Amino acid sequence: MPHTLDAEAVRTWCALALDALGRAREEIDAINVYPVADGDTGTNLYLTVESAARAVDAAFDGHATTGPGSRPGLPEAVRAMAHGALIGARGNSGTILAQLLRGMAEVLTSAGDEDHHGALGGALLGRALERAVESAYEGVARPVEGTVLTVAAAAAEAAAVVPGATAAETARTAYEGARTALEATPRQLDVLGRAGVVDAGGRGLVEVLGALSSALAGGTPGPETAGPAPLATRAWTEGSYHPEGCRADFGGAGTGAEPAFEVIYLLEAPDEAVARLRTRLDALGESLVVVGGDGLWNVHVHVDDAGAAVEAGIDAGRPYRIRITHFGGAAQERTRTRERVQRAVVAVVRGEGLATLCTEAGATVVAVRPGEPPASGELVQAVRRAHAREVVLLPNDDDLRHTAAAAAEQARAEGVRVAVIPTRSPVQGIAALAVHEPGRRFDEDVVAMTSAAGATRYAELAVAERQSWTMAGVCQAGDVLGLIDGDVAVIGQDLAATAGTVLDRMLAAGGEMVTLVLGDEVPDAVAGRLERHVRDAHLAVDTVVYRGGRQCAPLLIGIE
Known part of the structure; x- marks a missing residue:
């Protein structure tokens, strides 16, 4: 029987959409030619909805702790869905989907928790879809027709012309309008017509709207509940997909x-x-x-x-x-042309400077914020983005070794040969990247990169947040801590002086190259002082300096 437009419907919608996108992901990836034929639209949409679903589940779990039967209202559920999609959005289509959900949430949140069934729910959903399209067009710098935006607009337009419809009927009408609009996208955008495919983002949105229709019709997650399958792309089913030469951007025609x-x-x-x-x-x-x-x-x-x-x-x-x-x-x-490169490197880094450095070295980067480690699914997505038969994964953090191992296992199940090099610091990752040679045999390359990382001792300078016991004694809040290979070895008051002591201890065991990675707030003068210290106190040792960026630690040290 039809379901009321409420928090439970939102939760069911997320679950159904995730299930539908999971089944359609490979097909959507395969028809992805716009704006760049990088074959990841289905995966990006799946990860975006996965983040939204997790946020909604968290809202329900939070209420469950307050007492039996407690659950969030519609406003809280749709806010959680929109926020989850925003923070987890991937790629063009995932980002646009997040804004569509945010636009819907603006209307649904303002409606409160009253019973949104029958025509009342239908009118509310129609307004939500209309606002979703308005906000999505506002978010795209140069909207182009024949894309996911066109499909969304058609869905909202179809829903608006059915006065007196229930929420379930409105959702169904929107879904059918989206399907019809999707079929027309190859005639609206030349890049799609040349490839013989519909718009991949629009194809994914049809799955999401089909899930909404099923949720409000009383469906539950499962392969048979998403309603009629969205139209199959002839190019996909008949093998006539021709992406070569397909190039355009969100500003209009291709520019070369x-x-x-x-x-x-x-x-x-x-x-x-x-x-x-x-x-x-x-x-x-x-x-x-x-x-x-x-x-x-x-x-x-x-x-x-x-x-x-x-x-x-x-x-x-x-x-x-x-x-x-x-x-x-x-x-x-x-x-x-859907051919994989032979080998790629995926690196986890903290700080935009390190992200740029690793990217320029040819790596696919997963940039993280302090205290927010990536999930294994995010690493698997990075392996997929690398689009290679062989992947070397650099976690660059000892705490990520199990996450990286889990991601590698999943990627191997998808047919990718993956090797995890147990880098425990970004400086070890830099050392490994420096000797990476795609022309070598995979095993030889992995051995060389592992050897370079293992031969690099690492240190980090950090500021103590509170009084605590350490391997070097008691530190006070504000003290500078010098951690060598993960353990506090030096406690000081000045960053440069403490770093100098750390360098002396590390170089006492020998070394040929010092790598310094400075955080955003560390002045260039500190780097100059440390370079002079190494040059004066340790002959024949070279020093190289990088800027790690805002999210980087104050100072990272590597010694090879």
């Missing part, structure tokens, strides 16, 4: 050379700063989508200068969860 990088990050910033950011990023690249509000934004852009895109975010506010993916010339052409 493709941007080298996809840059995505969450940003804490005020509205006025985001308005300036949009203008700056629009001049830097294409496929610009900035969505969110209330101080939290998800930023997505394709650019040639990844560092400039991240710097723009730093000027606007506080970016984190930075993800930089290298498209890059020949590798991108191979991806377009």
